[in-house]
Amino acid sequence: MQRQHNRDLDDVRHIAETERRSLVRDHTEKLEDVRRTLENALVEEKINHQREMQALSFEGASTQRDKDKELENQRSAFTALEKELDVLKTDVAHEREVNEQLRAKLAEAATKETDLETSVRRLEGHIHFLESDNKSQSQAFADLEMRMQNAIQNAAEAMDKLRTEETLRRKLHNQVQELKGNIRVFCRVRPSLESDPVDSSARIAYPDDETDSKEVEVMGAEEKSSLGTITTKKHPFAFDRVFGPKSRNQDVFGEISQLVQSALDGYNVCIFCYGQTGSGKTYTMSAGDGMIPLAVSQIYETAQSLEEKGWQYKMQGSFIEVYNEELNDLLGKANDMDKKKHEIKHDMAKGKTTITNITTVELDAPSKVDDILQRASNNRSVASTKANERSSRSHSVFILKLIGENSITGEKSEGTLNLVDLAGSERLNHSGAVGERLKETQNINKSLSCLGDVISALGQGKEGGHVPYRNSKVRD
Numbered sequence: 001m002q003r004q005h006n007r008d009l010d011d012v013r014h015i016a017e018t019e020r021r022s023l024v025r026d027h028t029e030k031l032e033d034v035r036r037t038l039e040n041a042l043v044e045e046k047i048n049h050q051r052e053m054q055a056l057s058f059e060g061a062s063t064q065r066d067k068d069k070e071l072e073n074q075r076s077a078f079t080a081l082e083k084e085l086d087v088l089k090t091d092v093a094h095e096r097e098v099n100e101q102l103r104a105k106l107a108e109a110a111t112k113e114t115d116l117e118t119s120v121r122r123l124e125g126h127i128h129f130l131e132s133d134n135k136s137q138s139q140a141f142a143d144l145e146m147r148m149q150n151a152i153q154n155a156a157e158a159m160d161k162l163r164t165e166e167t168l169r170r171k172l173h174n175q176v177q178e179l180k181g182n183i184r185v186f187c188r189v190r191p192s193l194e195s196d197p198v199d200s201s202a203r204i205a206y207p208d209d210e211t212d213s214k215e216v217e218v219m220g221a222e223e224k225s226s227l228g229t230i231t232t233k234k235h236p237f238a239f240d241r242v243f244g245p246k247s248r249n250q251d252v253f254g255e256i257s258q259l260v261q262s263a264l265d266g267y268n269v270c271i272f273c274y275g276q277t278g279s280g281k282t283y284t285m286s287a288g289d290g291m292i293p294l295a296v297s298q299i300y301e302t303a304q305s306l307e308e309k310g311w312q313y314k315m316q317g318s319f320i321e322v323y324n325e326e327l328n329d330l331l332g333k334a335n336d337m338d339k340k341k342h343e344i345k346h347d348m349a350k351g352k353t354t355i356t357n358i359t360t361v362e363l364d365a366p367s368k369v370d371d372i373l374q375r376a377s378n379n380r381s382v383a384s385t386k387a388n389e390r391s392s393r394s395h396s397v398f399i400l401k402l403i404g405e406n407s408i409t410g411e412k413s414e415g416t417l418n419l420v421d422l423a424g425s426e427r428l429n430h431s432g433a434v435g436e437r438l439k440e441t442q443n444i445n446k447s448l449s450c451l452g453d454v455i456s457a458l459g460q461g462k463e464g465g466h467v468p469y470r471n472s473k474v475r476d
Ligand SMILES: Nc1ncnc2c1ncn2[C@@H]1O[C@H](COP(=O)(O)OP(=O)(O)OP(=O)(O)O)[C@@H](O)[C@H]1O
Pocket: 189, 190, 191, 193, 245, 247, 275, 276, 277, 278, 279, 280, 281, 282, 283, 284, 388, 391, 392, 393, 422, 423, 424
């Protein structure tokens, strides 16, 4: 039994073992299945997780890119906004400026408007006056008309008075000139020049230099008396006026300007320059500020101021030369010098003296006198190798004819101003001249002596007395 029981037990053990083994196998298989299933699930899970991770990282990168891009866009937008802001700032500044200009214009317009309003009010006042009070308006017009007529009459009376006074002034002026003397003699002493020989200057005193300036004293050579005393003889001379070495051409003109005025008033005036060669005659007459240019500009200015008193003047200038007792036209052709003949004609009835075939220039502007002086000087240069020499050996006469007419009073005047630059007055025995020079000197001396006779006869002023006009060309 025990055995049986052991057998049974073994059998049970065996069955149990088989069953355990089968169970273990089943269990192991199941476990293997589960493990495989879990492993598969894990692998799948891993793959999924990786996928998810990949997806997530891809998504993250894209988001970063998007963010960067967005940031970049925002930066660009910011820069654009900054630029826009700058433009806006400039615009605002410009607008402010325009605004200020507009304000200024507005203020100006406001002022103008006020002015306009004032004008409008004034005009309204006028219109009101014109429309409302016909009677007082007519009265005001009548008053105005009367005042205007009075003013016109006063002006006409003043003009008349002025004209009468101008005529009176002419008469009185010329009476004064006659009282001063129809012949006046002035003395001018030129200053010593560097070119003058040493110790050649004469000793001259001007005793009344500070007062009348009419006297001059030339000191003679020193003389020794038998007692041994040395004396210097004084040679006094009296003139209408003495001009010392410091005097200017304007000072000399101051004395003769009244005579120039007389020529404008219809008188014949002659101004001579007489003296040794080199004593300053041409300088006084024809320098830029000499008597000829100053006389022409005074005449021109006076003629212009007389226009308002009705006077119209014509000025005609001629320039002649007397050389060896023959006449030359200094304004003519240079080639005609010493060839073309000219004659002096006297019209006794009209009291007029004319020269045939000479050039006359209308002096309608003072500047024309410069052309005349230049032309005369050129002609003299052509006629002589040295113009200076020619001017020393001949007389020249600048003739200015002044023809005036007053369109209001009907008065007429015709005066002549002769400005004469005489040839140098050398003494024949001092000059030592021979041949052609001797002839020139004789002619000069003859004409100067004739002129002296004429002036002396005129100076004696005897009514109906003989005046030896015809003895030389220059005294004509
Ligand atoms: N007042 C003055 N002041 C300065 N220089 C003068 C004056 N007068 C004359 N002169 C000079 O003296 C020189 C001689 O003068 P100018 O030629 O006028 O003499 P003139 O008497 O006309 O001689 P001529 O008889 O030879 O024509 C010139 O050089 C001139 O410039």
